[in-house]
Amino acid sequence: MIRAATTVLRPIAELGAMGLFLLQVLRVAPTRAARAGTLASLLVRIGTRSLTLVLAAGFCVGAMLAVQFHDTLTRFGSPSMLGAAVALSLVRELGPVLCALLLLGRAGSALAAEIASMRGTQQIDALACMGIDPLAYLVVPRLLACVLSLPLLTALFDVAGLTGGMLVGAISFGSPGAIVLDSAASGIDADDVMMGLIKSLVFGFLLGWICLGRAFLAPAVRGTEDLARVSGDAVVIASLAILGADYLLSALLP
């Protein structure tokens, strides 16, 4: 009976703790602005060092989309829509989602492991003892760096994908790059770009909140095994949250 109650109550309590964590973070965020130097080094760690990964992945995804859509569109008699199909799926859907999942694997897991190991080695308690608010000092700049980096990385992912799609269109299917690009331009309007932008802002926020929160609130981090568990859990929960939010945003936004 008691065990049943705890299995039901524990996730609810954890959710509540995450909500309270967010409230506290949002409360300290405006009172003490992150130091520019800290934020800069975090932006480099989270954003700039993910550039190669994002560009390479975007290029491959765009090339793959062009191959797949060429086949599908030919069946429906409109292979001239190749550029629009590739661009729409990249900008509205695949860019934000895949880029968020890539950044989650590349930077989110590292952030979770970093904070969890600080928790385990009591560095966070030490900060609090010195009168430094660990939320303001550690969490706020990291969350901000996630929210700022992801939209920029997503835009790069989209452009790399379009380039990949254009090259495949030109080399494999003999439709000149300019025609593919023109079809992409006619297929996309302001709503599509806005949807991609809003999605990537939300995903960046979810990524930072969940990875940092799970690690910050981790009860007992006593060794490598606990560290691996905390960062693994954070990545699993964050990816489910991102995919769930993706469905909701796709359904709600125009």
Add this chain to the structure above:
Amino acid sequence: MTTDTHASNAVGVGLLMLAGLAALAFLALALGDFSAPFARHYEIKARFVSTSGLRVGAFVEIAGVRVGQVTAIALDPGAFDAVVHMRLDAGIALPSDAIASIRTAGLIGEKYVKITPGGADDRLPPGGEILDTESSISIEELISKYIFERDAP
């Protein structure tokens, strides 16, 4: 340590921002046509017996040049005909006797509205209605007419 790290951080952040913002600007301006909401437009409408196949967002063309977009298609519940609302670029003033027709790009391409300007001296005001229209031609209807009516005695 500090000066060097700061300098390389600045370069890194600058790189991320420059590349990211450039990509965003490309998506928004070159592909997304973000200037559209700020450009000047005016609305006109036209009544058609059938708009079958025409969609909101379809192009409006004069002499093959894109000059606007279909913004809404609604049924007039009284007359049972379709009222198509279109948004035209502000610089284009149509003669009041212009003709609007729904055409298909290619044999099975998408439908668009073709406007043929007339010769009248007075101009169609914003919100005005094009009176002379040609409805969309349904290829299926034409084909079935051709097949079945030829067999009929």
